[in-house]
Amino acid sequence: MEPIRKHEGLVYPLNRANIDTDQIIPKQFLKRISRQGFGQFVFYNWRFDSKGELRNDFSLNQPKYQGTSILVAGENFGCGSSREHAPWALQDYGFRVIIAPSYADIFYNNCTKNGILPVKLTEEEVQTLINNAEADQYHVTVDLEVKKVYDNQGFEASFDLDDYKREMLLNGWDEIAVTLTHEGKISQFEQANG
Amino acid sequence: MRKPKTIIEKIWEKHIVHHEEGKPDLLYIDLHLVHEVTSPQAFEGLRINNRKVRRPDRTFATMDHNVPTIHRNVIKDEVSKTQMETLKANCEEFGVPLADIHHPDQGIVHVIGPELGLTQPGKTIVCGDSHTSTHGAFGALAFGIGTSEVEHVLATQTIWQQKPKTLNVKVNGKLGTGVTAKDLILAIIGKFGVKFGTGYVIEYTGEAIRDLSMEGRMTVCNMSIEAGARAGLISPDDTTVEFLRGKRHVPNGQEFEQLAEEWKALATDEGAIYDEQVEIDADEIEPQVTWGTNPGMCIPVSANVPTVDDANHDNEREEITRALEYMGLEGGEPISSVEIEHVFIGSCTNSRLADLRRASEIVKGHKVNPNVRAIVVPGSHSVKAQAEKEGIDLIFKNAGFEWRDAGCSMCLAMNDDVVPEGERCASTSNRNFEGRQGTGARTHLVSPEMAAAAAIKGHFVDVRHLSIPTPS
Numbered sequence: 001m002e003p004i005r006k007h008e009g010l011v012y013p014l015n016r017a018n019i020d021t022d023q024i025i026p027k028q029f030l031k032r033i034s035r036q037g038f039g040q041f042v043f044y045n046w047r048f049d050s051k052g053e054l055r056n057d058f059s060l061n062q063p064k065y066q067g068t069s070i071l072v073a074g075e076n077f078g079c080g081s082s083r084e085h086a087p088w089a090l091q092d093y094g095f096r097v098i099i100a101p102s103y104a105d106i107f108y109n110n111c112t113k114n115g116i117l118p119v120k121l122t123e124e125e126v127q128t129l130i131n132n133a134e135a136d137q138y139h140v141t142v143d144l145e146v147k148k149v150y151d152n153q154g155f156e157a158s159f160d161l162d163d164y165k166r167e168m169l170l171n172g173w174d175e176i177a178v179t180l181t182h183e184g185k186i187s188q189f190e191q192a193n194g
Numbered sequence: 195m196r197k198p199k200t201i202i203e204k205i206w207e208k209h210i211v212h213h214e215e216g217k218p219d220l221l222y223i224d225l226h227l228v229h230e231v232t233s234p235q236a237f238e239g240l241r242i243n244n245r246k247v248r249r250p251d252r253t254f255a256t257m258d259h260n261v262p263t264i265h266r267n268v269i270k271d272e273v274s275k276t277q278m279e280t281l282k283a284n285c286e287e288f289g290v291p292l293a294d295i296h297h298p299d300q301g302i303v304h305v306i307g308p309e310l311g312l313t314q315p316g317k318t319i320v321c322g323d324s325h326t327s328t329h330g331a332f333g334a335l336a337f338g339i340g341t342s343e344v345e346h347v348l349a350t351q352t353i354w355q356q357k358p359k360t361l362n363v364k365v366n367g368k369l370g371t372g373v374t375a376k377d378l379i380l381a382i383i384g385k386f387g388v389k390f391g392t393g394y395v396i397e398y399t400g401e402a403i404r405d406l407s408m409e410g411r412m413t414v415c416n417m418s419i420e421a422g423a424r425a426g427l428i429s430p431d432d433t434t435v436e437f438l439r440g441k442r443h444v445p446n447g448q449e450f451e452q453l454a455e456e457w458k459a460l461a462t463d464e465g466a467i468y469d470e471q472v473e474i475d476a477d478e479i480e481p482q483v484t485w486g487t488n489p490g491m492c493i494p495v496s497a498n499v500p501t502v503d504d505a506n507h508d509n510e511r512e513e514i515t516r517a518l519e520y521m522g523l524e525g526g527e528p529i530s531s532v533e534i535e536h537v538f539i540g541s542c543t544n545s546r547l548a549d550l551r552r553a554s555e556i557v558k559g560h561k562v563n564p565n566v567r568a569i570v571v572p573g574s575h576s577v578k579a580q581a582e583k584e585g586i587d588l589i590f591k592n593a594g595f596e597w598r599d600a601g602c603s604m605c606l607a608m609n610d611d612v613v614p615e616g617e618r619c620a621s622t623s624n625r626n627f628e629g630r631q632g633t634g635a636r637t638h639l640v641s642p643e644m645a646a647a648a649a650i651k652g653h654f655v656d657v658r659h660l661s662i663p664t665p666s
Contacts (some may be wrong), residue, residue, distance in 0.1 A: 017509060018388055018488055022627040027608045031260065031273040033234035045629045050615060074509070076389040079422065080627060081322040083232065084340035105326060105392060106338055111344035162356065164217045175301050175342070176245070179350045182212050182220060188353055189211045189222050189559045
């Protein structure tokens with residue numbers, strides 16, 4: 001996967017809690033057998049009306065958010081179905097970083113396997129970012145090396161990410177190749193346990 | 195004296211392949227279940243990197259999400275068909291056993307695992323499906339994974355996992371008559387919220403849990419993920435052992451008896467400490483109905499739909515407003531007054547033989563309300579066959595239900611079983627998210643009994659006070 005070290009981008013605020021993966025990518029788009037091309041379907045039922053026309057009342061469709069690469073959302077982001085099509089769709093649409101107060105476990109893992117950086121900030125920090133991005137076009141920088149999010153107006157927040165996931169993301173490693181360096185131990189385990 | 199341990203710690207420790215301070219553990223996976231929707235990209239990844247499936251004998255595949263539940267021989271949807279054919283080709287290429295659409299073992303992956311005895315206490319089980327938590331009912335550590343992790347498990351039979359925190363959900367007392375495992379888990383999520391289990395593995399304990407059948411335990415563990423927990427489990431006991439006795443993939447005779455003792459020894463030790471504990475009283479729980487767009491938005495059938503004034507803060511106000519609008523509800527009306535157009539009895543939560551038996555008892559001798567379209571989708575070929583042997587199919591069919599073939603069906607509407615926009619469904623499935631059963635569809639989660647009663651009445655009704663005059 002593509003490494004991610006430091007990313008500067010336009011923030012898109014989606015001020016809702018408990019956004020489930022059925023909203024991120026509805027089931028009718030899960031039938032494809034490749035990893036590519038899901039971006040066009042991201043938040044499909046919110047972005048498009050029943051005739052397939054773009055909805056003006058959904059903020060992601062507004063001109064000021066075009067070219068966004070940092071999604072900021074409410075708590076428990078990515079809950080529900082384990083579908084990895086959700087991070088694939090977000091990434092293909094252009095998101096490299098997600099910022100939220102909390103995530104569902106499976107979605108959080110799925111992001112880190114695909115070079116998307118899921119950042120956890122406090123409710124207050126997230127609300128500040130959302131307010132700034134709703135008011136105007138708003139850019140922040142996310143630096144994984146020092147685990148900080150900042151803008152050029154004085155906002156700065158630290159975040160945590162375990163060292164293992166951080167290393168994987170910074171280096172874009174193939175996790176299977178890393179695991180296979182432990183091949184001897186896997187075989188040993190199998191011999192001992194049948 | 196040895197430190198008392200939870201079953202979660204016991205299973206974890208037995209499966210560590212590699213441990214390094216400050217890093218996730220590398221865990222061995224005993225059983226990997228595979229289905230058509232979340233596996234094609236994983237097999238493709240193996241091919242690109244010239245890798246094999248390490249243990250095809252610990253891998254088992256079926257087709258469930260996409261399959262038609264009617265006219266099986268003609269799959270009209272070309273894209274679905276391709277996905278199923280891809281799974282078949284992948285299983286052949288990599289040597290993975292497959293119960294395909296026409297196989298007698300086919301069914302919803304979380305129904306057939308236990309049915310075949312593949313699911314056993316103490317095992318680590320994964321599947322590219324969030325409802326893998328179902329298998330925790332047997333005292334297995336079972337959780338859903340993404341497609342990258344599916345590829346990782348196929349290639350290495352292991353997975354990197356941060357040791358989870360443990361959460362005891364203790365259910366005191368007994369469930370009342372007519373109150374089911376489904377009502378229990380909905381009430382738990384309603385009380386503690388849709389993310390109280392995030393970062394934890396739940397163990398369900400207490401008298402009401404011990405009293406549940408294996409089917410009931412599966413229903414409870416199934417919906418752990420709707421509380422945010424990747425896995426939920428129940429310590430094995432005699433109920434577990436008796437369910438597994440005679441199943442195809444468990445040993446027989448003395449070997450089984452010995453295994454049964456090992457299984458029961460996995461149960462959480464007296465005095466073991468959990469990171470967190472919550473309690474709920476079973477006797478206070480009524481039959482539940484969800485009113486909103488996540489499973490935590492549920493109320494007793496005797497209650498009124500909440501209004502925005504019930505919100506505790508601004509964000510909750512917005513959430514309730516959005517949910518009421520999507521669901522086409524005013525707020526404040528009795529949930530029992532809400533009329534439905536569809537009933538779906540099925541899904542990995544509630545499509546087992548015991549679920550169908552209980553629902554059929556409600557239906558017996560009655561007719562589906564003329565405004566309602568009702569379907570029953572058995573969880574597996576085998577459930578369907580057994581139900582037909584018992585005449586359960588006839589009870590449903592005579593009442594006006596459609597009797598279908600096995601699959602995930604209207605739980606997520608990937609096949610043709612879709613709830614039309616703006617219409618309302620009483621569903622025994624697990625998610626009432628926006629658009630889950632069809633774009634613009636409105637889902638109310640209930641137990642099989644409550645769904646059956648709603649089918650007959652045309653609106654929600656408390657099954658405990660059901661008096662439906664039998665037509666003469």
